[in-house]
Amino acid sequence: MTTASLASPGVNPVKKRRISRYATPLAGIAGLVILILLWGIGIHSLTDSMPLAEQLSPQNSFAALVHLLGQSELPGHALTSLRRVFVGLALALVIGIPIGLAVGSARWFENSTQPAFQFLRMISPLSWMPIAVMIFGIGDAPIYFLLTFAAVWPIILNTAAGVKSLNPQWLQLSRSMSATRFETLKTIVLPGILSHILTGLRLSIGISWILLVPCEMLGVSSGLGYFILDTRDRLAYSELMAGILFIGLLGFALDYLAQALYRHFTYGNNR
Numbered sequence: 468m469t470t471a472s473l474a475s476p477g478v479n480p481v482k483k484r485r486i487s488r489y490a491t492p493l494a495g496i497a498g499l500v501i502l503i504l505l506w507g508i509g510i511h512s513l514t515d516s517m518p519l520a521e522q523l524s525p526q527n528s529f530a531a532l533v534h535l536l537g538q539s540e541l542p543g544h545a546l547t548s549l550r551r552v553f554v555g556l557a558l559a560l561v562i563g564i565p566i567g568l569a570v571g572s573a574r575w576f577e578n579s580t581q582p583a584f585q586f587l588r589m590i591s592p593l594s595w596m597p598i599a600v601m602i603f604g605i606g607d608a609p610i611y612f613l614l615t616f617a618a619v620w621p622i623i624l625n626t627a628a629g630v631k632s633l634n635p636q637w638l639q640l641s642r643s644m645s646a647t648r649f650e651t652l653k654t655i656v657l658p659g660i661l662s663h664i665l666t667g668l669r670l671s672i673g674i675s676w677i678l679l680v681p682c683e684m685l686g687v688s689s690g691l692g693y694f695i696l697d698t699r700d701r702l703a704y705s706e707l708m709a710g711i712l713f714i715g716l717l718g719f720a721l722d723y724l725a726q727a728l729y730r731h732f733t734y735g736n737n738r
Contacts, residue, residue, distance in 0.1 A: 522704035532709035540694075541710070545717060547689045551607060551682075552675050552721075555614025559671055563619045564664065567626025568656070577627070588620040592678055596685065605686045610679075617678050618671035625667030629660030662733045669725035676718045691717075 503525050513520040521527065535541040570577045570584075592613045599609035637659065641651040683692025691714055698707035 519702075519704060523708050527705040528708035528712060531705040532712055535706060535709055535713075541713060544689055544691050544694045545713065548679055548683065548691045549717070551610050551690065552614060552672075552679055554607075555611055555675055556618055556668070556671060558611065558615040559618035559622055560664075560668070562615070563622030563667070564626050566619075567623040567664075567667075568630060568652075570623065571627035571630025571660075584620070584623065592617040593681055596682075600685060607687070609685055610682045610687070613682050614675045614678060618675045621670035621674065622664065622667040625663045625670070626660060629663030630656065632663070633659045662729065665725070665729045665732060669722065669729065672721050672725050673718070676714075676721060680714065 507525050510520050510524045566580075570580060595613060595616065596609070599612050603609040603612060633656065637655050638651065641655050646654070679690070680692040680695060683690035684696055687693055691710060694710050695707060698704070698710060
């Protein structure tokens with residue numbers, strides 16, 4: 468028996484990579500199709516006892532979404548919500564990165580702040596809603612506060628973890644070259660922890676987006692949370708479900724953007 472006859476045929480590596488490249492998105496699409504089918508089955512089972520449930524069916528919801536996207540109301544609410552989220556994230560980055568740098572680089576600061584930080588981050592941001600309204604009044608200000616409060620903790624923790632994971636030889640090299648603290652921060656620390664900051668940012672985006680809808684029920688007259696309340700009050704359940712779908716689509720897009728930023732900057736740092 469020859470060696471060639473003992474060898475397994477195997478799969479062409481190029482062909483295997485091509486199959487894998489197409490299999491992943493196809494599996495995701497299949498999962499979405501199954502989810503929509505289960506959604507339709509669930510609504511159909513409720514229709515006899517709850518006639519209004521028909522408005523929540525996939526076909527009615529998607530038709531309402533297409534109709535709403537052709538008008539200016541829903542996109543306008545979406546832009547308002549995105550602005551609030553981005554402002555909250557920007558404030559969280561401005562606050563969280565310096566604190567994370569301090570926590571990661573100074574043991575005494577970490578020991579003195581860890582109990583307070585752990586206590587605060589375990590409090591649901593929604594618990595602060597009445598106090599936020601009392602202090603900031605009705606409008607965007609309490610929403611910014613709540614979103615920032617929720618988004619800052621992943622950024623602090625991931626920034627601190629990034630500082631702790633820095634190679635000590637890099638910092639020693641910086642000191643041996645008489646680099647200033649600002650030069651060390653700019654050329655070594657921030658590039659070295661960028662992947663950790665982006666990971667924290669991605670987590671913060673998810674938290675902020677989930678928190679956004681209840682925050683926009685604080686008496687404001689715009690935003691996706693307000694749109695959900697308005698459709699409920701008008702008994703426009705197809706539009707309500709369309710709004711929920713749109714919130715999910717925008718959240719998916721934001722997470723995809725965060726992943727793309729992570730891949731772009733980490734690839735650039737690793738080249």
